[in-house]
Amino acid sequence: MIIARVIVDVPTRETDRPFDYEVPERLAAWTEIGSRVAVPFGGRTLQGFVVGFAPEAEVDRSRLKSLTDVLDALPPLTPELVELGVWMSRRWVCPLVVALQAMLPAALKGRTEKYIAPAEGAEVPPDADESEAAVWQAFRRGSAVKWSSLLQQFPDRGPLLKRWLKEGRLTELQKVEDRLSVKTVPVVYPPDSDKLDELLREFPARARKQRDVLAYLAEHPEPIALAALAEATDVSAQVIRALADRGSVEIRQVTEDRDPYQGREFAASSPLALTPAQQAALDPIASSLASREHRVFLLHGVTGSGKTEIYLQAIQMCLSQGREAIVLVPEIALTPQMVDRFKSRFGARVAVLHSRLSQGERYDEWRKIREGRAQVAVGARSAVFAPFAKIGLIVIDEEHETSYKQEESPKYHARDVAAERARLSGAAVVFGSATPSLESYAAAADGEGYAGDITYVALPERVGDRPLPAVRIVDMREELRLGNRAMFSGALKQALEERLRREEQAVLLLNRRGYSTFVMCRSCGYTCSCPHCDIALTYHRGSRNLRCHYCGYAEAEPETCPSCQSKHIRFFGTGTQKVEEALAETFPGIRVIRMDVDTTTEKGSHEKWLTMFRERKADVLLGTQMVAKGLDFPRVTLVGVLAADAALRLPDFRAAERTFQLLTQVAGRAGRHELPGEVVIQTYDPEHFSVASVQGHDYKGFVRQELHTRRLLGYPPYGRLISVTFTHESVPMLLSTGEMFARLMRERAASMGLGSAAQPGDRPGMDVLGPVPSPIPRLKDRYRFQCMVKYRGEIDASAMTARVLQEMGDNAKRSGVQIGVDVDPQMML
DNA sequence: AGCACGCCGACT
């Protein structure tokens, strides 16, 4: 007897362990590690994943049930991915099924559907009246009908159906269904040529259109998509269907891969000659590939230094060894330009995965990988799970980007997943960045941090010796002293005027969307805040309303103060909308494209704006951080940052790092081609080292100072953090649950003999801070408290947290407090 | 998670 260990799709702590099932003979050949199966579980049928097989002796056979079904011909997960999932669930304290689920396209998130069918031999109940008989008619010829569609059809006959179920006239069954929609198109199959000739001879003369179609098929005797045939013969689809109805041709539904890049031409490109610096950077990566040993590289290259060409050539090597490669790119940088580079080098061997694809398109790209039709996967965060079997290389471009951290459960970091996956499969990893995260940099410098040491590779110069742009920092306090109260400093205004005159382009960055940041009454001090979230509302000019950027709540623009009815209600702070308006006032006739989440929600709009800008249909591209990343426009010679220190005041230990990275990245957008670039940074805090270091493009200087601070405070990369958030509709439960967690953690730390994480020296230590209200104390009508676990040294704090939560399990569940764990949180919010 | 089993109020 074969017994499979199955993780069922119930994402809770209590069910987060394998359950054993007998594998029936008919399914034995299909059941593998990684198979997606349907299993009976507590009175219903659920989806699950096979994670192993159990020796018969170890299993209590009395309670054993059997697998109901295997859901895919090819297991959607490989054994290596299952193993990676186990590692993830430990590392990020989440149920295994959540980790496994995160690896699959949404199309494969199976749901159980309840079906109702008439019982064997059941007839219309004799006592049924006319309307009841109509309900019974829904089960024509004994077929099963979805419970949900029954209720839709007969909204108030639920009780009747329940009665019939009880009386045994109807039976219930459950099926696990995919949400997948494999797209099918009708394809016309012509009969063989003899039959065709015969048909043509005998065909009624008055059916001229149908005759035309047959004549066309006689000349082109291959299957052809119905739509294409209709087009070619200039008839309507109806005519062809009529042909099929009389049996002259056959129409079959054929699955079609939706290729989102269909119809686009990709000029083939071949490897470029590398500069000596690029060659020196590629060499160690190449030798690691050649020896098939797992190594991690940090490729530190300034903006415009040609990192992508190194990726391309490394991938080329990897492919020629018969291995596969994954390239991770921040979602925002996954632009058509980026994809073009990979498509033109590797053609159809590339699969592209990103969030702008429809669910179906995404599934098709995923299948290309799983079925071995693609060998290179390019995509955002989740592409790290591309179901390859022989991975040789994982590239993470812009590795410092925060978008690699998933903010929903499982709260994994793709950089860490990549390193572990590569370790499991003996692959090389390349982290690329102009401004590496301090974690990666420190690991490369000291050889601590990641599973293996990180090898540091640098590209210090831009390709073609193009100089980095000159950076000018403008002290806005000084501007104010000189009497300039506008949002553009004299320097920026002049620089913009110059671009307009020279017909060059500018990029302006302001890290705040909306019109103004908060609305306050000058009489009573009332500020408009979200009724669900304890956060200030932002005024949006276009829609004339106030919106919450956290939960989406919106209310009409107030005319008077909601609190004291005074008319002195004013809008403070500056958002992108307000800047757009100010630009129009200051520079009459200026053409501005504004890009922020408000203007880019529509599918393809992102691309549309960038194309317009590229075609020079605008002078200025104004936006939030999305304009800072990866764009490359030859005519951009000016980059302006309106409020460089906006992020510095956030309660986030990475605020300085973020600021430096953002400023450096956006500065890199200027002067990438023939025309020299200039950067103007406006700030109220010009002395702050995260702003000042941008001027000399001084990454190392910045890092030295920041690492010093981090070491003093025990923050990453020297210490690590776990934030545990407790949420509930009311406060009292939160405090007691939080305190219980903190107490149990402290007890555990004490029993392990751990001291404080902030002690001098390098001894392992742990501090448990809180519970305190979260930086956003209420979100979507739920109050939030958090504890922060700060630790350093060789401690498995994830495991400790998991154990403590396990101990608290019942208690927290009864109280209804929801607990969220974020290991190595990205934001402190 | 969801469904079963189990004990108390408003209906035929």
Next chain:
DNA sequence: GTCGGCGTGCTC
């Protein structure tokens, strides 16, 4: 006297 409310407990 029954239908159904949702509190606890289990699911191979």
